[in-house]
Amino acid sequence: xxxxxxxxxxxxxxxxxxxxxxxxxxxxxxxxxxxxxxxxxxxxxxxxxxxxxxxxxxxxxxxxxxxxxxxxxxxxxxxxxxxxxxxxxxxxxxxxxxxxxx
Amino acid sequence: xxxxxxxxxxxxxxxxxxxxxxxxxxxxxxxxxxxxxxxxxxxxxxxxxxxxxxxxxxxxxxxxxxxxxxxxxxxxxxxxxxxxxxxxxxxxxxxxxxxxxxxxxxxxxxxxxxxxxxxxxxxxxxxxxxxxxxxxxxxxxxxxxxxxxxxxxxxxxxxxxxxxxxxxxxxxxxxxxxxxxxxxxxxxxxxxxxxxxxxxxxxxxxxxxxxxxxxxxxxxxxxxxxxxxxxxxxxxxxxxxxxxxxxxxxxxxxxxxxxxxxxxxxxxxxxxxxxxxxxxxxxxxxxxxxxxxxxxxxxxxxxxxxxxxxxxxxxxxxxxxxxxxxxxxxxxxxxxxxxxxxxxxxxxxxxxxxxxxxxxxxxxxxxxxxxxxxxxxxxxxxxxxxxxxxxxxxxxxxxxxxxxxxxxxxxxxxxxxxxxxxxxxxxxxxxxxxxxxxxxxxxxx
Numbered sequence: 001x002x003x004x005x006x007x008x009x010x011x012x013x014x015x016x017x018x019x020x021x022x023x024x025x026x027x028x029x030x031x032x033x034x035x036x037x038x039x040x041x042x043x044x045x046x047x048x049x050x051x052x053x054x055x056x057x058x059x060x061x062x063x064x065x066x067x068x069x070x071x072x073x074x075x076x077x078x079x080x081x082x083x084x085x086x087x088x089x090x091x092x093x094x095x096x097x098x099x100x101x102x
Numbered sequence: 103x104x105x106x107x108x109x110x111x112x113x114x115x116x117x118x119x120x121x122x123x124x125x126x127x128x129x130x131x132x133x134x135x136x137x138x139x140x141x142x143x144x145x146x147x148x149x150x151x152x153x154x155x156x157x158x159x160x161x162x163x164x165x166x167x168x169x170x171x172x173x174x175x176x177x178x179x180x181x182x183x184x185x186x187x188x189x190x191x192x193x194x195x196x197x198x199x200x201x202x203x204x205x206x207x208x209x210x211x212x213x214x215x216x217x218x219x220x221x222x223x224x225x226x227x228x229x230x231x232x233x234x235x236x237x238x239x240x241x242x243x244x245x246x247x248x249x250x251x252x253x254x255x256x257x258x259x260x261x262x263x264x265x266x267x268x269x270x271x272x273x274x275x276x277x278x279x280x281x282x283x284x285x286x287x288x289x290x291x292x293x294x295x296x297x298x299x300x301x302x303x304x305x306x307x308x309x310x311x312x313x314x315x316x317x318x319x320x321x322x323x324x325x326x327x328x329x330x331x332x333x334x335x336x337x338x339x340x341x342x343x344x345x346x347x348x349x350x351x352x353x354x355x356x357x358x359x360x361x362x363x364x365x366x367x368x369x370x371x372x373x374x375x376x377x378x379x380x381x382x383x384x385x386x387x388x389x390x391x392x393x394x395x396x397x398x399x400x401x402x403x404x405x406x407x408x409x410x411x412x413x414x415x416x417x418x419x420x421x422x423x424x425x426x427x428x429x430x431x432x433x434x435x436x437x438x439x440x441x442x443x444x445x446x447x448x449x450x451x452x453x454x455x456x457x458x459x460x461x462x463x464x465x466x467x468x469x470x471x472x473x474x475x476x477x478x479x480x481x482x483x484x485x486x487x488x489x490x491x492x493x494x495x496x497x498x499x500x501x502x503x504x505x506x507x508x509x510x511x512x513x514x515x516x517x518x519x520x521x522x523x524x525x526x527x528x529x530x531x532x533x534x535x536x537x538x539x540x541x542x543x544x545x546x547x
Contacts, residue, residue, distance in 0.1 A: 057370070079419050
């Protein structure tokens, strides 16, 4: 299934670093996203866009993962050539990721 | 138990005006805070101030104060904002002028300065946090340097009876923390309360992003009333616990999902969110829906602040030239690709000098690149060329080569847009806290 079926997401930017949350709609499904949406998978998913490392932080209390992606915004909001200077649309890309049902 | 209500009147410099009016009229709030200062805004404001000593504050400062000042005065709501940008004193004088025009009396306005550290860093030995390069490498291009100062000067201004506090660069959450520190007398080394205060500051600072903005996804996350989105209120208790809510009847919603997304927004390690006042820890935060449009938030914690303050450095970086042209109907994508190929070859033939280039087909790959976007073919596309150059002359040539596609490129090229601009970019350094001294100047009417 698509990640979008069980999780929602929001992107933020600081300089050339993008962070994307992935949050389970239902806390019962948090273990599923924790198991399958790993830093390695996200790094591979964004391999065209993210040039630096991807670190994942977990916030089980609110059913959330936080992916911090270095060198991800073409130099950052103030100098990038990208149309999406903040990388705000990246969350929508990630929700299209395929993950197993269980 | 004593409780204060803090409203968030704007989440960025260009934000909507009326939600703040609604908060002031119907929100029963004690404080109205406007966070309006993006990283680069202050560098641009600094350039404006160099040309005109009375300029350099936020472009919408007058419009926002004209909209809310009278209501806030009537309802005894204090206003805190970083709309002073590069010139808080001029901003405070403008607010005084507006108050006088409206016939208001008994208003004390504080202008907080001291964030400008250009003189401090200019000749110092600093390393750019982003690249590890010495600051000296951009010495000749420096425009501005502003330290993120904490809540202290705002708390002091409130103690001295200020009704309006206008700052330049201050850590965004500090704008919201200050009223609680002042009202409840929280100690500046009560790290857990300051951590919790950072949390409500962080949740409120983007205004509509916690009440349903930047959230709706029809069929998955439906939000009603985004055209009249209500801005958030934090009801803060003396122990630091708080409820996020909004004005009843306004658009949007305050639910767990909004609050969860906004808590993780623009943070990195949730255990270490660095601010000038505390290293906040959001890892133990819990959220509970306690009523319609009411989410209670607990568990923010903190550790002692660090010895340094982050400073944003603005510098003249480069120029960007850009052009766009649209194609539609059968074969639109192929014509868009041909357009990009032609421009790329033209830039070589005519020896346009650029350092970096991006060739996009808006509608196909502009936002997520080829790999993620593969497999979709739209009815229309917009070819976009953007390139970085060393000077304005070369930047202008980028858009020109897109424009000439009208008569020299693929069939049916439509709606050209072109632009060329100088880029003032931002980097950061850490400045020893001991080198940054705030100042407060008052205007009284």
